[in-house]
Amino acid sequence: MVALVLLAIPLAGWSYLKEVERVLRAGQEHSVIATSRAVATALHDRPKLLDLRARTEEAADEGAMPLPGGVRPVAPDSRAASEEILLIVQGLGRSSGRIWVVDRKLNLLAIAGGLKRIEPAPQPESAWDRFVTAPLRPFLERVLARPTEDFDDALPEAAIAGGRDVASALDGVPASRWRHTPDGRAAIVSAAHPIWHGEQVIGAVVVEETANAIQSLSSDALERLVTVTLVAFLIGGLTLLLFASRMSGRLRRLRDEAEAAIDSQGRIRRLITGTRAHDEIGDLSRSFSTALERIAQYNAHLESLASRLSHELRTPIAVVRSSLDNLRMQLPPDEARVYLDRANDGLARLTTLLTRMSEATRLEQTVREAERERFDAHAVAAGCVAGYATVYPAERFEFVAPDVPVEIDGSPDLFAQMLDKLAANAADFSVPGAPIRVALGRRGSEAVLTMTNSGPPLAPEIAGRLFETMVSARKDAGAEPHLGLGLYIVRLIAEFHRGTAHAANLPDGTGVVVTVVFPLAGA
């Protein structure tokens, strides 16, 4: 739509050209009028020529009828006079004009010159013509009407008799008019001027010219205007297209990077490489980078919060514990012992929390420094699941796995720790009596571990964030304190094994399955 506004520019060019053409035509009209006046002036003082003609005409009128559709023949006895007029007229003749003289009775006394111009010799083609105009020519010719020299230049009776200009001239007023050739292919400007004899009009001079010279000038200009406009639009369009596709390409890349920067678990994978471009997209990309950097810092802050908290809390807890221990050693009275025991219970819970918090922190360090070895995850998982029978006597664990080794690169200790966390999580949510199913298998080049427990389904808003630090789906605070660090540890260990972890509800909504996928060793 906005581009349509640009059309105003060639439109303005076109109307300007039309204006110039109009001015030129007016100029031509004036020059034709001037010519007719000049010819008439040359004939003013020669009433004899016209009188003679008039008389001869009268004589001829009595005898012969005018030839149909044509110019009245000049009577033979008036040839001498006629030739004299012709000489005068020819002397004033113009290359591309026609001059004729009529008497009061509209008899054609003399005619000279022609309307057709000699076609100008074709100019040598310039590079512009060859490469730009030539390919456009078929189109241009269809759109622009070029003047042609191929028109009917006959002088019809109607032009002589019916012309307003002639009639006006014979009334003593010079006049001009525009008309078309009978076949309509060219416009003709004609000017008539009376020939005076004293106070009496004895005839009229008519000068005609086609507007072809002006028209071809204007159509040349129009052609150039159209070509230049087309070429300009083409170049402009191409530039815009190039610019726009480059813009949208950069925007698309920015969008892709922005999408890839934060993964489904809300972690900052990779910062957008802040482009150095000095435009708005560069700015946008830079502010994206800054925002992402802040989020990453904030995430790092959150993740280190547990560690710093546990560290900061340890000293005051040590104060409380050593004080309580001191009190206890003073052999306090029995009633005081009750409160001492309660204080100790609270302290024990605090210590458990602290231990969990520092476990996650320590694991982050362990994962950074752990050595990798090739081990059979099947053997580790089988051992762990067998051990859970004693750790969770209330739960029933089932181990479902084909009896083939599942070799992965990593740390068997960490792998076992991950299973422990998964088992603890499953046991917390499991419906008592329903089995907790642990499955380990191979799928292509991957090992797939699943832990399925029956129980309440996950709320959709938390499903994607379960593996973040300090996020828990537990609704009731049980006897055991929970910090939402278990599945975070699972994620850390899964990532150490170059794997991924995710949780989903069972299709029938009766439980939850946590899936961890690792690449097999050597894959």
Place this chain on the structure above:
Amino acid sequence: MPKRIAIVEDDPSIRANYADVLKRHGYEVSAYANRREAMAAFATRLPDLAILDIGLADEIDGGFALCRELRAMSATLPIIFLTARDSDFDTVSGLRLGADDYLTKDMSLPHLLARISALFRRADLAREAPQTEDLLDRGNLALDMKRFAVTWGGQPVDLTLTEFWIVHSLARHPGHVKSRDQLMSDAHIVVDDSTITSHVKRIRRKFAATDPAFDSIDTLYGMGYRWKSA
């Protein structure tokens, strides 16, 4: 003559609490808030045992520096780190500097007292000939229960008190699986599972330094550890 214990700890409440309980148990205690005070006192007279915090007011690693200086003055003085810092990195650094034990501050006072008396016993008996009745013999492994000293194939293996108790807990009943919780209570510590894993890893490494073929400790994933019966 009572044993002299030096406590270097920047928190006044903890310092006073530890000093109180140790005094009550018959030790002579001198407490210092920072490294300068402590060094000034140690220059005139060394204590019989030192309990050091790592972060000392403005010096984040003041305890490590103190340990290094103390160890330079005496090769046998028992040194215990008692700190809020529980990272593996700090533990390894502390033990490498020659500390006899590395404890976190959530250690209960009775546990701390047990360690202190064990360390004193070890220091006192170090120069006496071992008594056969105090030895636990398991093939290459020999544990001296009085001195808390370990040999493997006759070669001494330098274990901390915690590590000694873990090895003892495992080797007392070869072939029996010990869960991490059992190991914790036998070693008089309350820590998380991964700390036990780190301890076992360090124990294996120390034995392997003496004998590269050492593989007497089995890991049973999900259950615990086991000393292989020879």
